[in-house]
Amino acid sequence: MGSGSSSSAAAAATRAAELEARIVLHEAAQMKLQKDVTDKNEENRLLDVQLETVENQVDTLRMEMQELEAANRVLKIKAHRMNDDDDFTKLSDLVEARRQSPDDLSANGLTGTAPERRLTVLSVRSESEMVIAAEQRDTLEELGATRERRKRRSSGALSSVGLIEGTPSENARMSSRDGILRNAVSASNLLSSAGTVRSALSSSADARRRLSSHSIIGARKRVTEYKCRTPGFLEKTLRAAAAHTMRTTKMNTVKGEMLTTFKNGQDLPFVFLPRGGVHVQTPAGALQFGLPPETIKDTLNLGLGVPQLFVVPRKCTRHHPTRSSLTRDSEHVPSTRLR
């Protein structure tokens, strides 16, 4: 019984020793593994550092590339303008010119003196046209954004986005819906609001995204969702103002003082009449452009009186097959006239 128990004790001791040896082995293996892990970690860390360096390099390269791309786009726009000069781009150029110092201008090649062309705008086409204009602005704006990133400039004002954000600028809001519309929105205000749009754009990635999404959708959405009563009118006025300013203040262009003519624009007595047409007060008496039906009610209600001078709208197409010639008309009797 004693020998039996001693043999079993010996067996247990052997077993314990065996287990101990295994534990030691395991511990050794574990330690080795731990060392490996540490090594690997160290390796990883080193790799990380390397990667970071590479990424930094990539970033730098990417930035450079973007710059190059942007410059390339400007060149493309310029080339495009040689064929089909867009007045809106010109306007952007003007605004750009106003924002930047002359040496910046020469660096970009945007001197704002693109060749003049007669303005021919088909009104109904304005939407797709605006999209293109927006795309061109978009590229211009990216150029601005890149430059800003590089120079680590602080971002510009976001507040008074007149054209793009859908809220009219302060100037536009002046003529409120119910108020008397004596507050004129002068061309200078419009131009300057375009300027704020540009600056706001170049800082607002959001607005940029919106713009680019518009471009992809195509003509579907109007880029300039300003609440102007005639789509394209504001744009047109801008064009008119830009073209006009270019003519009248050509000498000052280089200095970037573009808007001398419209400096005092805010005092002008324009009134956009509610039913349509424009009322202008001049020293020679009130002058009205356009005569929609019941127009005298508008001027009477606004306390302007009925003007004596009226500029008659142009006649549209002549010599059109479906257009009349007066001599024939006066003799014309409806064919279904008599039974």
Place this chain on the structure above:
Amino acid sequence: MSAYATSESTGERFNMHNGLSVCELEFPAFFNFFVLKRPIALVTYEEARVEIESIITEAFVGPRPSNLYINREYSKFATDEVRAAAPDMERELRYFRGERLGVDPPPKMLEVATFLDWRYFTESPERPDSAEAETGAMYEVDLGEGVRVRDLQYGFSVNVNGEDIALVSDEEHSSCFYPPTSPFNTDEFISTPEIVNFEIPRFGVTVLGNAHGFDSKGSTTGFAVWVNGQGCLVDPPPYSSQILLESGIQAKSITATILTHCHADHDAGTFQKIITEDKVTLMTTTTIFASFLRKYGAVSGLATEFLERLVRFRPVFVQEPTYWNGASFRFFYTLHAIPCVGFEVEFEGKRFVYSSDTFFEPDGLDKMCRDGVLSEARRDSLKNFPWDCDLVFHEAGVPPIHTPIVSIAKACAASGSPKENVRLIHIGTGQHAEAADHGLKVAEPGVQNTVVLYSALQHHDDNLEFLQLISMVDIFRGFSVPQALELMLLSKKHVFKRNEVIAQKGEPGDTFLIIMHGAASVTFGSFKKVFHSGDYLGEISVITGATRSATILCESVECTIVEIDKYAFNYFLSQNRGLAMRMDNLVQTRSDGSWAALSGNSMLRGLSASQKTLLQALLTRRALVKGDIVFRKSELPNQLVLIAEGQFILEEVHKQQPAAEKSNEEDYWTNSMRRVTSRYGAADIVKKKSSHKQQRPIDVNESELKDVELLKTGAMFCDVIGMQNMLPLTVTMASDFPFIIKRLKAVSATRDLTTTVRTLSILRRLATLTTPLCSLWTKRTHCVF
């Protein structure tokens, strides 16, 4: 050639988009002349004088004697007494202009020239320095006090002592707005008409405006006469369709108009009404209709033959019944400065009379009779105004061309008819008190003030109602009588209460639904669309067997729906091959992106639901890859293209023309195109020559298209002139890669290459149907929208 004719501006005297004249000179001229005692000064080109004078002549002097067809407006059934009472129109018109026979010295008659003063644009001695240099001259007019108006070709500038104080673009110049709005309106105008439970009465009148043209507060006179579920607008004021829609009345429930005379406060909205929706019937006399055509022909620059096609003109015979929708109208000439008709309507024993603009004062009429202006019979017929009608609308205003309120009160008393039946209309807001003093009511505008005439004979006829309904539905309109009868027998009628589900989303769509009364709504996401009487739903699912894509709810207190099950519907399709093809096409078009294309187009977006459906039924789909030609230069144009997806170029515009491709057909092109495009005139030609000496001599189309950008979703292209006159096309249109590099990255390459084009061949039909397309039809050679 002056800038007057060469301008390719968008400014026009007729705003085609709204269907309104923006050269409404009458009331400014009248106000200046009669109230302010001065002539109106018109700033324009000298070439425009004849046209402008002709516009105002129609309104002020009336038609020339050779354009009066009074005698022929009495039919062969007219009795001698009726003929004896016919007006001596020529004599009457001269009387109102101041002619007094037997007075010595004869008083001076009013002429148009006496109240028009002209300021013409002349060539400026100043040379424009840059932009206009190409045109060679600048036009301006000196208004004194250092004020000059200059023509900038895209608008006008007002220049005071050398400084521009205002720039007005052509677009703003020709603008007109509804509702009247400030230019920078911050509130978005959302056109979701409120649902008013206005049930069109069997016989009644809804006034839209009760004032005259000089009244600054009220809107001008116009009203709707309801007969048997349909409306007839009398002298519709501008935007009458929108005004009615705001009250829940669909434009298509108005199927006729009456034009009483051609003064601007009566005819200004007529043209708009006749081109807004479907063709309407216009009832008036030939003299007045011809005058209307001359006037609006001169305003819009459209040929009178073309204007005539826009409307179903129904010449009326004077003093004889003219039947419309079961009612009998009797027209009569009133006494006014220009030819003017009033009318009496009788329906189911009830009578309504409208005096229209007239002078009514028994003593005055006697005097005019003594002066030889009126025959005795004419005087008596004017005196015998039917005051005994169940409802009398009489005008009130200032003699000698309008009726003083006091004589209306006297006439009522003399005839013994109750004053309660009389409503004054065409009355200034200042005169309302005077009317009340005489115990007379003013016709109040608004749907809520609709006057309904209940007839003792009234009976309700379901079948009649059903026939009227299907005549409103474009699918069934062309049905023959047996087909209509069959349809009537196959259809079932159901009545739903408010918010009750008419059809559930996901259920099998096995019935075609037409709304008979009331309104039903369909909601897609956040967008809710309301359908009204005459609209139909479920036309797609009855053909395809698809399940309902949205739930249809009853929106009005009660909504009556006519159901036709899919078996019956398909049976009708099998009977009518043309209809079946149209519906198939519609099913296809609806499912592949035509909505996006339509809503992407500034013109087509404005079409009504039924017009869109009609357009969709006409479109066919075409898929193209890069480089495919949509149409080629020198082919005959036979299609209109609406781009659904992708990007297209006009090769002659967007790509430089290689010098080698210049054809020797130049003379042909020049000749055929000059006719079409001479409005661009000398300025453009000179410019072209100077800038492109080596190229084709004059391709003015190109100049119009020159600043056309790439064509994208929603752009529509057609050559209207070419289609009409069988002239070959002058540009090639091809699909193209996107222009902007960024976009290449954004969309996958395969999608870029597949593009879709829709074609439309039945443009003509549509063009006469709707305002936007009408402007397309008449305005441009090539149109890109």
